[in-house]
Amino acid sequence: MGLTRRQFIKRTAALTAASLVGIELPRGMREVAQAADVDRWEPGVCRFCGVGCRVYLGLKNGKPVAIKGITESATNKGYVCMKGMLFYRIIHHPERLKKPLYRERKDQPFREISWEEALDIAARKFAETVARYGPDATAYYGSGQALTEETYLFQKIMRGGLGTNNVEGNPRLCMASAVGGYLTSFGADEPIGSYANIEKAYCFFIIGSNMAECHPVLFRRVMNRKLSRPDEVKVINADPRVSPTSRIADLHLQFKPGTDLALLNAMAYVIVEEGLYDEEFIRKYCKFKIGKPPKDVSFEEYKEFLKQYTPEKAAEICGGNITPEKIRTAARWFARSKATMSLWTMGINQRIRGVWANNLIHNLHLLTGQLCKPGADSFSLTGQPNACGGVREGGGLCHILPAHRPVKIDKLRHQVEDLWGVPRGTIPPKPGYHTIAMFRAVNQGKIKAIWINCTSPAQSLPNCDYYRKGLRRDDVFVVVTDIFPTKTTELANLVLPTAFHFEKTGVYGCTERRSQLTVKVVDPPGEAKPEVWIVREWALRMAEHFERLGDRRRARNLRICVKPFLGKEEGYELPKAIWEEYTQKLTKGRDNDLSGATYEVLRKRPDGVQWPAPTEEIALRGGTPTKFVRGIDPLADKHPGTDPYVFYGPAHRDHKLYIWLRPYQGAAEEPDAEYPFYLSTGRVIDHWHTSSMTGRIPELLRANPYAYVEINPRDARKLGIKPNDMVEIETRRGKIVLPAKVYEGPIEGMVFVYWYDMEESRMANRVTKDAFDPGSKEPEFKICACRIRKVSGPRPLKPYVVGHRI
Numbered sequence: 001m002g003l004t005r006r007q008f009i010k011r012t013a014a015l016t017a018a019s020l021v022g023i024e025l026p027r028g029m030r031e032v033a034q035a036a037d038v039d040r041w042e043p044g045v046c047r048f049c050g051v052g053c054r055v056y057l058g059l060k061n062g063k064p065v066a067i068k069g070i071t072e073s074a075t076n077k078g079y080v081c082m083k084g085m086l087f088y089r090i091i092h093h094p095e096r097l098k099k100p101l102y103r104e105r106k107d108q109p110f111r112e113i114s115w116e117e118a119l120d121i122a123a124r125k126f127a128e129t130v131a132r133y134g135p136d137a138t139a140y141y142g143s144g145q146a147l148t149e150e151t152y153l154f155q156k157i158m159r160g161g162l163g164t165n166n167v168e169g170n171p172r173l174c175m176a177s178a179v180g181g182y183l184t185s186f187g188a189d190e191p192i193g194s195y196a197n198i199e200k201a202y203c204f205f206i207i208g209s210n211m212a213e214c215h216p217v218l219f220r221r222v223m224n225r226k227l228s229r230p231d232e233v234k235v236i237n238a239d240p241r242v243s244p245t246s247r248i249a250d251l252h253l254q255f256k257p258g259t260d261l262a263l264l265n266a267m268a269y270v271i272v273e274e275g276l277y278d279e280e281f282i283r284k285y286c287k288f289k290i291g292k293p294p295k296d297v298s299f300e301e302y303k304e305f306l307k308q309y310t311p312e313k314a315a316e317i318c319g320g321n322i323t324p325e326k327i328r329t330a331a332r333w334f335a336r337s338k339a340t341m342s343l344w345t346m347g348i349n350q351r352i353r354g355v356w357a358n359n360l361i362h363n364l365h366l367l368t369g370q371l372c373k374p375g376a377d378s379f380s381l382t383g384q385p386n387a388c389g390g391v392r393e394g395g396g397l398c399h400i401l402p403a404h405r406p407v408k409i410d411k412l413r414h415q416v417e418d419l420w421g422v423p424r425g426t427i428p429p430k431p432g433y434h435t436i437a438m439f440r441a442v443n444q445g446k447i448k449a450i451w452i453n454c455t456s457p458a459q460s461l462p463n464c465d466y467y468r469k470g471l472r473r474d475d476v477f478v479v480v481t482d483i484f485p486t487k488t489t490e491l492a493n494l495v496l497p498t499a500f501h502f503e504k505t506g507v508y509g510c511t512e513r514r515s516q517l518t519v520k521v522v523d524p525p526g527e528a529k530p531e532v533w534i535v536r537e538w539a540l541r542m543a544e545h546f547e548r549l550g551d552r553r554r555a556r557n558l559r560i561c562v563k564p565f566l567g568k569e570e571g572y573e574l575p576k577a578i579w580e581e582y583t584q585k586l587t588k589g590r591d592n593d594l595s596g597a598t599y600e601v602l603r604k605r606p607d608g609v610q611w612p613a614p615t616e617e618i619a620l621r622g623g624t625p626t627k628f629v630r631g632i633d634p635l636a637d638k639h640p641g642t643d644p645y646v647f648y649g650p651a652h653r654d655h656k657l658y659i660w661l662r663p664y665q666g667a668a669e670e671p672d673a674e675y676p677f678y679l680s681t682g683r684v685i686d687h688w689h690t691s692s693m694t695g696r697i698p699e700l701l702r703a704n705p706y707a708y709v710e711i712n713p714r715d716a717r718k719l720g721i722k723p724n725d726m727v728e729i730e731t732r733r734g735k736i737v738l739p740a741k742v743y744e745g746p747i748e749g750m751v752f753v754y755w756y757d758m759e760e761s762r763m764a765n766r767v768t769k770d771a772f773d774p775g776s777k778e779p780e781f782k783i784c785a786c787r788i789r790k791v792s793g794p795r796p797l798k799p800y801v802v803g804h805r806i
């Protein structure tokens with residue numbers, strides 16, 4: 001079947017729309033259209049969200065002209081959303097950065113310079129900063145969108161070369177609480193099971209996630225499962241907002257923002273009170289824990305603790321439409337179903353008690369034994385395509401070294417130093433700055449040189465106006481590597497143009513522990529270069545500058561760090577060598593063992609490999625779909641005993657799962673007389689994060705040209721606000737003005753704003769709060785207090801992004 005590109009786009013748009021409204025499509029539509037006029041199709045992974053859809057890039061005369069989903073894919077079964085289908089437009093987009101740009105001072109205009117000059121400036125500034133202020137005056141801030149090879153090499157140079165743990169990444173803003181939850185409940189990061197559980201689940205508990213818009217292709221799988229057995233499969237959606245996800249729910253639990261800890265404890269109360277728990281699972285595999293440092297408690301003490309959260313008490317705390325009977329129904333469905341799968345994301349993670357909220361979801365699975373069996377899983381959805389593979393696993397956060405090694409554990413740190421060949425003592429034992437601390441340190445002038453890769457903190461940090469002040473300082477040298485101008489390049493001294501997806505080679509590890517390779521098939525535009533080349537050349541030049549400054553130790557360490565990669569061609573051989581070092585040396589013997597997943601294996605298995613995959617043979621079979629299950633997980637098989645499960649997670653030496661006693665705690669900033677509304681923020685299906693990429697694709701921009709504020713009709717009536725009126729949202733941080741969308745989405749007393757818009761007057765993070773979870777250090781984007789008022793009737797608005805007529 002050959003289709004024109006217009007038909008192709010229309011068909012996939014229909015798929016997206018159907019996902020949103022819960023329509024099942026005829027089977028024929030699942031074969032996503034073949035765009036006409038394509039010479040060849042090259043396989044790879046989608047560039048955007050954490051679902052990790054497999055796609056073909058269509059090329060005509062060597063130029064990208066289309067994308068389609070791969071029907072045989074384990075992740076997406078042929079589906080793609082509109083973002084995924086259209087990202088090929090970015091590849092040769094006219095606004096791409098094509099030459100290095102530099103300015104000494106931030107009030108000067110940029111001038112184009114050569115790579116030679118650019119790399120020398122970056123090397124000199126970092127070396128001189130280390131010489132003058134010490135290594136902790138430098139920092140790297142990366143991204144869950146960078147390839148694993150890129151994150152691994154950046155952090156190797158910062159740690160093994162410069163000797164600082166100031167290595168952070170934007171996944172701190174979206175999934176750090178999920179990491180904290182997995183480590184404290186299961187002793188091991190990342191989900192136990194796979195997407196394949198969706199087709200085997202009988203109850204979905206979707207909490208704090210609008211997956212219809214944020215993980216649309218996975219939501220399609222959930223929707224298909226629900227529609228295939230409408231009476232048997234139950235969907236519970238718990239959220240303060242009615243979203244497109246709620247439309248397939250049998251039960252929608254709408255609670256006041258921040259009260260979900262009470263709701264989750266109340267569900268546990270019902271499970272315990274009504275004897276719906278799995279006594280054998282708890283006895284064999286679980287312990288009850290409280291406090292910090294953690295203390296063992298008994299099941300009886302847990303029962304006593306839960307008495308504070310009877311459904312009646314919780315319904316009072318939660319408000320909204322929550323009744324004791326709804327809580328009981330949710331708990332019964334959860335516990336009694338043949339297999340329950342929980343799915344959540346930022347609504348749970350972006351909170352000052354995000355780790356606790358994660359723990360309380362896990363508790364429900366541990367109490368009921370809804371784990372490790374087909375269809376049963378406690379499954380956190382990840383936002384970015386490589387937050388798991390690159391940042392969580394590759395060492396991209398300030399407290400972890402590659403392959404889940406906490407930096408503060410001497411033995412593990414020394415392992416890394418030995419594997420890299422740098423002297424012991426090179427990597428400091430103290431974690432570096434986490435994201436908010438890092439940008440506070442920039443504000444305070446403690447960090448003097450920062451490299452920001454593939455992300456735009458000037459727009460994505462909460463309370464971003466405050467942090468932009470630091471980035472504007474002239475005594476802070478800012479390097480940005482990116483493909484387009486962003487709000488952050490506006491504050492840079494040096495902007496380095498990078499290659500985009502399919503213009504370079506590397507691996508993304510998606511939400512289900514699956515690593516998938518995308519190979520370079522087109523050249524980057526102008527002088528744009530892959531990051532791995534940029535980092536290697538920068539490190540070599542830094543070595544020369546350290547030599548000049550008399551710091552032979554750092555010069556030697558930097559040369560040792562890049563030695564395995566010298567002379568490698570950057571399009572394929574260089575990332576391959578980096579991947580080999582990372583997987584063969586660093587992951588070997590760890591819980592995320594990927595030593596069997598060589599580039600050769602990944603090319604043979606385009607569906608990728610799920611870790612652990614300690615041998616090529618296992619990797620060629622696809623790796624491990626479910627961790628901890630004997631007969632499925634090769635690492636579980638290594639342990640003596642006959643129990644079906646072995647919870648060998650490295651953080652729990654007792655091999656137990658922990659049921660936590662976590663009390664209800666509200667938000668850092670609750671509404672009051674002065675600021676009487678809750679403000680929450682989130683994403684829209686057509687835009688990716690700051691929209692610096694999707695805002696440049698006309699079809700996506702046209703669908704959502706600017707952000708708006710959602711207001712409940714009862715609140716709108718009280719305030720005299722009508723649809724499209726301009727509304728000011730004011731918090732203790734500042735004000736923004738957006739058009740109003742009046743509908744029964746947000747709970748009464750709450751407004752909801754999309755954060756993708758780059759237009760200053762509509763930039764949501766100018767008003768969000770930078771309070772963070774004390775454990776995960778993840779900020780509470782989801783809740784702060786605001787006041788709202790109508791400032792005018794409807795006004796004509798322009799989208800931020802330039803260069804396109806819409």
Ligand code: SF4
Nearest residue numbers: 046048049053081084
């Ligand atoms: S669901 Fe995510 S990974 Fe899949 S096509 Fe859409 S953006 Fe890409």
